[in-house]
Amino acid sequence: MAMAYKMATEGMNIKEECKRWFTEMKWKKVHRFVVYKIDERTRAVLVDKVGGPGEGYDELVAALPGDDCRYAVFDFDFVSVDNCQKSKIFFIAWSPAASRIRAKILYATSKQGLRRVLEGVHYEVQATERSEMGFDVIRERAQ
Template sequence: MANAASGMAVNDECKLKFLELKAKRTYRYIIYKIEEKQKQVVVDKLGEPANGYDDFAANLPADECRYAVYDFDFVTEENCQKSRIFFIAWCPDTSRVRSKMIYASSKDRFKRELDGIQIELQATDPTEMGLDVFRSRAN
């Protein structure tokens, strides 16, 4: 397990599941959470390839921070099918201050463990990571 600057380790499963998403497209998304007692980042939820954006957004808690990776498929103006891997730092305004601080201080270290992130989003409410935001950032 990797050691993070904030003291948060990264569970090996986090990297393994990300590699499966990236290489084999086994998942549409992965939601990660920090287990404060164990001082590590762990996999919280996995989205099947058939799951869409709405399923992903519905699985982010309204009042708790999470990290997430989303494999976004889109069609370019040239009619090419493409995909971008988004990293989302989800920290709703209603989450605990301590939680926001832990997630903020661990984010860069955790993101470095996931080799292949193409675009990063920070969101405090669902409008900051809507499908329109994904589309505009993906091109």
């Protein structure tokens, strides 16, 4: 297993666009979410979809395929119990049961490399089905 981990994480290239889109979402608030995918052929993490400022959590969930893994970051805006406007960034590791075993292993072993690049993530959610990353789960974690 150690050899498989080394092979999966060694050489994984995280494209500059991944950090750029995340930074724009975090600081400029021009995006609500960013979905990332791994291109196995080039061994690179790429931006798959970017959610505009008018898009919400439902659009993010719809952007995640039912049969393949993805990473996503979501900027969750909410009002706290003390009536303050707050924002928390969630990192979502999406690995549905219908995805290939190879993809699940590749995404699981490459996750930390992407997380290191995306500075400022507050919470992480790992989901294998949509109910594990429902809006109520996100809201509860942020409160």
